Amino acid sequence: MTSGNQPMVSIENLWVRFSQKTVLKxxxxxxxxxxxTVLVGPSGSGKSTLLRSINRLNTSAECQTExxxxxxxxxxxxxxxxxxxxxxxxxxxxxxxxxxxxxxxxSIEKNLAMPLQVTLGLSGAVLSERVVWAFxxxxxxxxxxxxxxxxxxxxSGGQQQRLCLARVLALExxxxxxxxxxxxxxxxxAARIEALLARLKQRYTILAVSHSLSQTRRIADRVxxxxxxxxxxxxxxxxxxxxxxxxxxxxxxx
Amino acid sequence: MKKIFDGFFTxxxxxxxxxxxxxxxxxxxxxxxxxMKSITLTLFFGEIxxxxxxxxxxxxxxxxxxxxVGTALLVLLSSILAIPVGIxxxxxxxxxxxxxxRAFLGWMVDFLSGTPSIVMGLFGFAMILLLxxxxxxxxxxxxxxxxxxxxxxxxxxxxxxxxxxxxxxxxHLRLLGPGIGFSKWQNIRHILLPIAGRGIFSGIILxxxxxxxxxxxxxxxxxxxxxxxxxxxxxxxxxxPFRIYYLAAEHRSASELEQGFGxxxxxxxxxxxxxxxVFFLQRRAEKWWQTx
Numbered sequence: 001m002t003s004g005n006q007p008m009v010s011i012e013n014l015w016v017r018f019s020q021k022t023v024l025k026x027x028x029x030x031x032x033x034x035x036x037t038v039l040v041g042p043s044g045s046g047k048s049t050l051l052r053s054i055n056r057l058n059t060s061a062e063c064q065t066e067x068x069x070x071x072x073x074x075x076x077x078x079x080x081x082x083x084x085x086x087x088x089x090x091x092x093x094x095x096x097x098x099x100x101x102x103x104x105x106x107s108i109e110k111n112l113a114m115p116l117q118v119t120l121g122l123s124g125a126v127l128s129e130r131v132v133w134a135f136x137x138x139x140x141x142x143x144x145x146x147x148x149x150x151x152x153x154x155x156s157g158g159q160q161q162r163l164c165l166a167r168v169l170a171l172e173x174x175x176x177x178x179x180x181x182x183x184x185x186x187x188x189x190a191a192r193i194e195a196l197l198a199r200l201k202q203r204y205t206i207l208a209v210s211h212s213l214s215q216t217r218r219i220a221d222r223v224x225x226x227x228x229x230x231x232x233x234x235x236x237x238x239x240x241x242x243x244x245x246x247x248x249x250x251x252x253x254x
Numbered sequence: 255m256k257k258i259f260d261g262f263f264t265x266x267x268x269x270x271x272x273x274x275x276x277x278x279x280x281x282x283x284x285x286x287x288x289x290m291k292s293i294t295l296t297l298f299f300g301e302i303x304x305x306x307x308x309x310x311x312x313x314x315x316x317x318x319x320x321x322x323v324g325t326a327l328l329v330l331l332s333s334i335l336a337i338p339v340g341i342x343x344x345x346x347x348x349x350x351x352x353x354x355x356r357a358f359l360g361w362m363v364d365f366l367s368g369t370p371s372i373v374m375g376l377f378g379f380a381m382i383l384l385l386x387x388x389x390x391x392x393x394x395x396x397x398x399x400x401x402x403x404x405x406x407x408x409x410x411x412x413x414x415x416x417x418x419x420x421x422x423x424x425x426h427l428r429l430l431g432p433g434i435g436f437s438k439w440q441n442i443r444h445i446l447l448p449i450a451g452r453g454i455f456s457g458i459i460l461x462x463x464x465x466x467x468x469x470x471x472x473x474x475x476x477x478x479x480x481x482x483x484x485x486x487x488x489x490x491x492x493x494x495p496f497r498i499y500y501l502a503a504e505h506r507s508a509s510e511l512e513q514g515f516g517x518x519x520x521x522x523x524x525x526x527x528x529x530x531x532v533f534f535l536q537r538r539a540e541k542w543w544q545t546x
Contacts, residue, residue, distance in 0.1 A: 057433055061352070088435035096433040098426040105448060107545050118444055119435045151544040171434060 006072060008033050008205035009054060009175060014067035016049050016058065016229075023049045025229040027067075031175070036201040038216045039209045041226035042254055047209045050226065051177045054207070055094040056080060073174060092119060095168030099180040101160035108155065109148035112167050119171065134170035138162040138196055158189025162196070162251060169200075176200070178208035182215065194219050213250055216244065225253040257400045262361035266454070275532050285522065289515030297516050298322070301448065314484050320483045324491035325466055325524070327484065331401035336408050337458060343409070344416020344454075349442060366408030375474035377404035382475075395476040398487040403471045420446050421455025448543055455536040459529050466525050469495040494521040 007030035016024040031037055039047050052058045054069055059166045069080040073093050078085045104111050112131050116122045122130060135141035140162045144155070155163060161181055168176065178197075182190035197219055210216045215239050216223055227233035231253065233253050240246050299307040299509055300316030307314045314320055343363075378399050385393040423446060430440030448455075472493055479500050481490040494517060501514030 055433070057429060059429075068338045088437060090435075091433060094433035096429075098429065098433075100424070102426045102430040104427075104430075104445060105540070106543055110543075114444060115434050115436070118440050149545050168434065215465060 006210060007031060009207075010068075010070045010074050011050075012052070012068045012070075014050075014053060014065070014069065016046070016053055016066075017064045018060065019062045023229050024053065027226075027231050029224060029230070030232060030236075031205050031207055033205050034202060035221045036197060036206045036208065036219055037222045037224060038220035039207060039224050039226060040211070040213070040216055040250070045226045046229045047226055048179055051096070051179055051207065051209060054080070054175070055091050055096055057091070057096065071175065086091040088119065092171045093173050094175040094177060095171060095173035097161070097164050097168055097179065097181050099183045101157060101164050103152045103155070103160045103163060106152060107149045108144050108152045108163065110157070111152045111163055112170055115167060116170055130170055134166040137169050137200075138166040139192070140166060156189065158185050158192055161185060161189070161193060165193075166197070174205065176204045176206045176208075178206065180209050180211060183211060190215070213247065216240075217246060225250070227253060282522075285515055285519050288512060289517075289519040292509070292512040292516035293519060297513060297520075310483065315480060315482075316495055318494065318513075318520065320481065321492040321494045321497040321517070322520070323483050324477070324481070324523070325494045326520070327397060327491065328401055328404060328472070328493060329462055329465045329528070331397065332404035332408060333458075333462060335401060335405035336412060336461060336465075338411050339405075340412025340457070340461070341416050341454060343413045344457075345420065345442060345447075347413065348417045348420040348440070349446070357399075357435070363410050363413050366406070367414070369407075371407055371468050371470040372474070374403050374407050375471040377406075378471065378475040395474070395490070396488045397476055397484045398492045400472045400477065400491070401476040403475050404465050404468060407468060407471055408464050411461045411464060412457045415448070416454050418455075419450035422453065423449050447520025451540065451543075452536065455532060455539075459532050462528050462532065463525055466521070466528065467495050469493075469499050472496060494524070 009029075009031040011027060011029045014027040015022065027046075027050060029050075039050065039085060041047050048197070051056060053065055054071070057069070058065065065081060068082075071078050071080060071090070071094065080090060104114075106114065111129060112134055113127055116127055116130055117119055119240060132141060140159060144163075152160065152163060161184075165181070182193050185193065194215065197208070200206065201221070208219070210219075220240060221237050223235040223240065224231055224234070225235075233249065235246075235249065286412050296317065298304065298317045298319050299314050302312045302314050302317070306312040307317070307319050343359075347359060347363075347527055351359060379395065382393050382395055382399060427445065427449060431445040432438075435445065471494065476490055477493050477496045478490045479492070479496075481492050484491040498514050498521065501510055501517065505511040505514060
C-alpha cells in the first residue's frame with residue numbers, strides 16, 4: 001500500500017436522491033490510506049447511503065447520484081460514476097461488511113471459498129491457501145480449522161461477523177466499508193472486532209459507521225458527523241482525546 | 255374486558271387448530287373404514303398376476319394399476335413442464351421485472367390461479383379442436399395435452415412461492431452478492447436460490463399435490479375409464495382421481511363403491527409419499543449445501 005500523500009477515496013459534491021427525497025446533500029470527503037474514519041450521525045442521516053455510494057451499491061431504480069467519487073486502485077484513479085470500470089471489480093476492491101452478519105446457509109469453508117471460485121475462478125491449492133490466509137487475517141483460523149465443513153450458521157455472532165470480514169478480505173480489497181459491524185454483537189465480540197480493525201487499518205483504508213460514541217473514541221483516527229444528509233463535523237484524532245469535550249461536540253452536532 | 259377478548263381469541267385459535275386435526279382424522283378414519291378392506295392385489299391388478307401386470311406382459315382391465323401409472327406419468331410430465339417455467343417466472347418477477355411489469359404480470363398470475371380447472375380443461379379441449387381444423391387434422395385429447403393443461407393449472411403456485419421466497423430474503427443477504435462483485439445472475443444462482451430453496455420446495459410440493467388430484471382438467475383433455483397404460487404421449491390414459499369419480503358416480507355394486515374408497519386411500523397415500531419424498535430431498539439438498 002502506498003503512503004498517505006494522496007487520498008484513497010475522494011468524494012466531491014455528492015448528492016443522492018431517492019425519488020423525491022434528498023438523502024445526501026453536497027457531501028465532500030476524502031479517505032486516506034492507513035486511516036480508520038468513523039462516520040456517525042442520527043438514524044436516517046444518510047450514513048449507509050454514503051457508504052454504498054462509494055461502491056455503487058445504492059441499487060434501487062429510484063436512486064439518482066450526482067457528484068464525483070474517485071478511488072485510487074493500483075495507482076490509477078477511477079471515477080466511479082463515469083469511467084467504464086467493471087462494477088464487479090470495483091465492488092471487490094471496495095469490500096463491504098453489513099450490520100447483521102450475512103452468513104450463507106453453507107459450510108464455514110464454502111462461505112469463504114464460493115465467492116473466490118465464482119468471481120476470481122480460483123480452485124485447488126491456490127483457493128485453499130487463500131481461504132486459510134483470510135481466516136488467519138481475522139484471527140478465526142484456530143477457532144474453525146477443525147470444523148470447516150460444519151454449517152456456518154452454527155458459529156457465534158462475533159465469529160460470523162469475522163467470517164464476513166474474512167470473505168471480503170479474501171477478495172483482496174483496498175478499501176473497507178463497514179456498516180455498523182459490531183451493532184449486533186455483545187461487548188466481548190465487539191472488542192475483538194475493534195482490535196482486528198486497529199490491525200487492519202495499517203493495510204486498508206477503512207470507513208466505518210458506528211452508533212456507539214465510546215467505540216468511536218476508541219477506534220477512530222478521524223470522525224465525520226453526518227446530519228440530515230450533510231457533513232457537519234470533521235474531527236481529527238487529537239479532538240477525540242478529551243472524552244467530555246468530544247461528548248459535548250457530539251451533542252451539539254446531533 | 256381486554257382479558258376476556260384475549261381469552262376468547264386464544265380459545266378460538268386453539269379450537270381452530272383442533273378442528274383441523276379433527277376433520278383430517280375423521281376423513282382418514284372414514285376412508286380407512288370403507289376402503290381398507292378393498293386394498294388387496296385385486297384392487298390393483300384385477301385377476302392378472304402382479305408381476306405380469308407390472309412388467310407389461312398382460313394388460314390390466316379391472317384394477318387401478320393403469321390409473322396409478324397414468325397419474326404418476328401425468329404428475330411427472332406436468333412437473334417437467336411447469337417447474338422450470340414456474341421457478342424462472344418467479345425469479346423474473348422478483349429480480350428482473352420493473353414495478354409496472356411486476357404489477358401487470360402479477361395480476362396475470364393471480365388471474366391464472368383463479369381460473370377454475372374446468373375452464374382450463376375447456377381451454378385444452380378447444381385447443382385440440384383448433385389444431386384439428388388447422389395444422390394437425392389427427393390431433394386428439396391425450397396424456398401430453400392433459401399434462402400441458404395441468405402444468406398451466408399449477409404454474410401460479412410455483413411462480414408465487416418462488417417470488418415470495420426470493421423477495422422475503424433480508425436486505426443484508428440480498429446485497430451480499432452485489433457487494434462482493436457478483437453479477438446479477440451469479441447472485442441469483444449462488445446466493446438467492448440456495449437461501450430461497452425451502453420456500454421454492456414448498457411450492458413444488460403444493461403444485462405436485464394439485465397436479466395429482468385434479469379431475470376437471472383431465473376429464474376434457476384425455477382421460478378415459480378403460481384406456482390401459484398409455485403407450486406414448488399421444489395416447490389416452492387413466493388416472494386415479496377420475497377412477498374415483500367414475501366409481502363413485504357409476505358404481506353398480508357396494509363392492510365397486512368400496513373399491514372407490516380404496517382407490518381414494520391409494521391416491522392419498524401416493525400424494526403423501528410424494529410429499530415425503532420431496533420433503534426428504536429438500537432436507538438432503540439443504541444438508542448437502544450446508545456441509546460442502
